[in-house]
Amino acid sequence: METVADYFGSLVFNDETMRNRLPKDVYKALKKTVAEGKDLDLNVANSVANAMKAWAIEHGCTHYTHWFQPMTGITAEKHEAFISPIDGGKVLLEFSGKELIKGEPDASSFPSGGIRATFEARGYTAWDPTSYAFIKDDTLCIPTAFCSYSGEVLDKKTPLLRSMEAVSEQAVKVLHLFGKTDVKKVNTTVGPEQEYFLIDKKDYAARKDLIYTGRTLLGARSPKGQEMEDHYFGAIRSRVSAYMKDLDRELWKLGINAKTSHNEVAPCQHELAPVFGTTNIAVDHNQLTMELMKKIADRHGFACLLHEKPFAGVNGSGKHNNWSISTDTGINLLEPGDNPKDNAQFLLFLVAVIKAIDEYQDLMRVSVASAGNDHRLGANEAPPAIVSMFLGDELTEILEALVSGKAVNGKGKVQMELGVHVLPAFPKDTTDRNRTSPFAFTGNKFEFRMLGSSFSVAGPNIVLNTIVAKALKEFYEELKDATDFNAAVTELVKKTYSEHKRIVFNGNNYAPEWVVEAEKRGLLNLKSSPDAYDTFIAPKNIELFSEFGIFNSVEMHSRYEILNEEYSKTIHIEATTLIDMVNRQVLPACTGYAGKVAAAVNAKKLALPTLECKSESALISEITALVDNLENAVTELEKAVALSAEYSGSDLAHYTRNSIIPLMDDVRGYADSLELIVDQKDWPYPTYGEMLFYV
Numbered sequence: 001m002e003t004v005a006d007y008f009g010s011l012v013f014n015d016e017t018m019r020n021r022l023p024k025d026v027y028k029a030l031k032k033t034v035a036e037g038k039d040l041d042l043n044v045a046n047s048v049a050n051a052m053k054a055w056a057i058e059h060g061c062t063h064y065t066h067w068f069q070p071m072t073g074i075t076a077e078k079h080e081a082f083i084s085p086i087d088g089g090k091v092l093l094e095f096s097g098k099e100l101i102k103g104e105p106d107a108s109s110f111p112s113g114g115i116r117a118t119f120e121a122r123g124y125t126a127w128d129p130t131s132y133a134f135i136k137d138d139t140l141c142i143p144t145a146f147c148s149y150s151g152e153v154l155d156k157k158t159p160l161l162r163s164m165e166a167v168s169e170q171a172v173k174v175l176h177l178f179g180k181t182d183v184k185k186v187n188t189t190v191g192p193e194q195e196y197f198l199i200d201k202k203d204y205a206a207r208k209d210l211i212y213t214g215r216t217l218l219g220a221r222s223p224k225g226q227e228m229e230d231h232y233f234g235a236i237r238s239r240v241s242a243y244m245k246d247l248d249r250e251l252w253k254l255g256i257n258a259k260t261s262h263n264e265v266a267p268c269q270h271e272l273a274p275v276f277g278t279t280n281i282a283v284d285h286n287q288l289t290m291e292l293m294k295k296i297a298d299r300h301g302f303a304c305l306l307h308e309k310p311f312a313g314v315n316g317s318g319k320h321n322n323w324s325i326s327t328d329t330g331i332n333l334l335e336p337g338d339n340p341k342d343n344a345q346f347l348l349f350l351v352a353v354i355k356a357i358d359e360y361q362d363l364m365r366v367s368v369a370s371a372g373n374d375h376r377l378g379a380n381e382a383p384p385a386i387v388s389m390f391l392g393d394e395l396t397e398i399l400e401a402l403v404s405g406k407a408v409n410g411k412g413k414v415q416m417e418l419g420v421h422v423l424p425a426f427p428k429d430t431t432d433r434n435r436t437s438p439f440a441f442t443g444n445k446f447e448f449r450m451l452g453s454s455f456s457v458a459g460p461n462i463v464l465n466t467i468v469a470k471a472l473k474e475f476y477e478e479l480k481d482a483t484d485f486n487a488a489v490t491e492l493v494k495k496t497y498s499e500h501k502r503i504v505f506n507g508n509n510y511a512p513e514w515v516v517e518a519e520k521r522g523l524l525n526l527k528s529s530p531d532a533y534d535t536f537i538a539p540k541n542i543e544l545f546s547e548f549g550i551f552n553s554v555e556m557h558s559r560y561e562i563l564n565e566e567y568s569k570t571i572h573i574e575a576t577t578l579i580d581m582v583n584r585q586v587l588p589a590c591t592g593y594a595g596k597v598a599a600a601v602n603a604k605k606l607a608l609p610t611l612e613c614k615s616e617s618a619l620i621s622e623i624t625a626l627v628d629n630l631e632n633a634v635t636e637l638e639k640a641v642a643l644s645a646e647y648s649g650s651d652l653a654h655y656t657r658n659s660i661i662p663l664m665d666d667v668r669g670y671a672d673s674l675e676l677i678v679d680q681k682d683w684p685y686p687t688y689g690e691m692l693f694y695v
């Protein structure tokens with residue numbers, strides 16, 4: 001019988017395939033290029049392209065595509081057939097090294113935030129040999145970076161790769177000070193847990209809001225929600241289980257380490273978690289996972305919803321980004337060590353992260369800001385908009401003790417004195433977890449829990465890598481000339497922790513008291529996305545990204561434009577969808593139903609003139625009053641949407657947030673009240689109950 005091990009990675013031009021199919025010297029040259037990040041020699045590229053083509057054709061491919069990640073947050077592809085005509089009406093199948101390493105799609109219609117006028121249509125894609133080529137839809141896909149003709153970055157992969165290099169360079173320098181001179185490279189790793197909803201395809205097709213916006217804009221709560229806490233980790237329905245198996249199989253063929261599947265908190269909500277991997281590859285794999293989740297759902301009669309808040313009032317969907325840094329010699333730098341020296345190193349990297357998060361709370365917040373995630377953060381078991389870190393009691397105690405010079409007490413586990421050489425051996429697995437924290441230490445990695453389920457994980461990791469690179473760079477400067485290295489490290493750990501400990505919060509992030517406390521500590525509370533976006537172009541942030549060559553000022557401003565635009569457009573589509581549904585579905589349904597009741601009253605009275613028909617009359621009045629309110633509310637919304645033409649950029653985003661969203665809430669309030677009193681048979685779209693429980 002064929003086992004997973006037999007077909008795992010069968011659609012990937014991975015290391016094993018390359019070793020088997022490439023001439024030895026070409027294989028070696030390619031490996032060297034990847035390891036050293038150098039440009040690829042054209043002869044090597046030709047040879048690799050040839051082998052790739054042969055392999056792809058054997059697997060039934062007719063086309064190839066550069067597969068890239070523009071600023072849309074999803075991936076893009078433009079398929080080219082391998083065919084090249086020859087005399088006699090025949091074709092050859094061709095794929096050259098040049099075609100492998102560089103593509104030139106007409107790129108005028110991708111978001112560029114004003115960098116490129118549409119007449120400057122040219123854009124380049126360049127092969128990223130650190131991520132393997134793979135086959136999707138009988139097409140050879142080549143992971144690539146995407147930039148404009150004049151070299152400005154237009155994608156998410158390029159800055160991600162740069163940020164990985166930045167953190168590697170700085171971490172290596174610091175590690176060399178610790179005597180780890182064998183370390184040449186440091187990689188950040190990520191394991192993104194992906195949450196999603198599965199609903200019946202028929203229900204999906206019957207709701208314009210799901211089709212146009214990915215979330216329900218209307219819908220009264222069903223009598224049951226998630227309050228019984230019976231869905232989380234519950235037995236998986238057989239239809240969903242079949243879907244999960246199918247999905248795993250397809251992901252495994254693509255070499256994606258899909259590992260954990262389970263039911264999530266809300267009805268119809270699930271999660272898939274992979275084994276962690278190098279950030280760049282984890283980002284590519286997460287994009288593929290999201291794409292396949294949707295595609296395979298369709299095969300099983302489901303629609304897969306990746307929106308952060310498809311249903312109001314129940315759990316939203318996040319994507320928890322488990323982030324760590326490890327060396328090419330196999331050391332996880334966020335793993336407490338076995339001996340005092342390694343622990344000093346661990347503590348130094350730990351406080352680098354603490355400093356980074358505190359100094360760049362704003363960027364962390366921006367990296368998870370979107371119209372969809374605004375509904376999720378701070379509601380129904382998702383972290384709030386205030387960025388803080390959870391370290392756990394033990395680690396906090398150790399750092400506090402180090403700062404105060406006192407011995408660690410309490411659990412009697414660790415005694416410590418000052419000085420690096422006497423730092424204790426830490427318990428490896430801190431058992432306490434904090435699900436409420438935006439950024440939680442979980443023993444050997446940080447779990448960044450604020451990301452929304454529909455996000456590309458590139459953005460948040462670009463920020464994380466860069467801000468940690470910055471902290472490490474400053475540390476290196478402080479330590480490089482130290483006469484007593486151990487003492488200098490101790491001092492630096494103490495100083496950094498004292499200066500930045502306000503960002504550490506081990507308590508309940510959902511509690512209202514935390515908002516008050518966080519304000520006292522001077523932490524940012526950027527409640528909505530437009531508030532967050534405005535901080536993106538703060539001088540300190542432009543300096544940061546420029547310093548490490550991740551983005552220049554022009555690229556930062558373009559991204560700022562794109563963020564604001566995407567936000568406003570998303571809500572504009574939502575508002576116009578809502579108006580459409582109300583005017584053309586809800587209002588006619590309500591009027592129709594009230595008419596039916598009125599006709600029934602008339603008929604009854606005709607039959608029995610003494611009848612008063614009090615409750616029917618009250619119902620008609622209630623419906624009519626709500627319909628009047630709904631009409632007024634939707635008219636106000638229409639006016640506000642029309643007025644939005646007067647704004648642009650950040651002003652438009654703020655206007656949208658402050659003027660459009662509250663009116664959408666008003667509309668929803670009246671429509672949902674009507675849903676609860678109108679005959680179910682007359683209601684024009686499936687209800688929450690039908691979508692979440694009748695599956």
Ligand SMILES: NC(=O)CC[C@H](N)C(=O)O
Pocket residue numbers: 195264265315316317318319376381382383435449
């Ligand atoms: N149990 C959980 O981890 C819930 C997480 C929640 N779905 C979120 O949005 O982050």
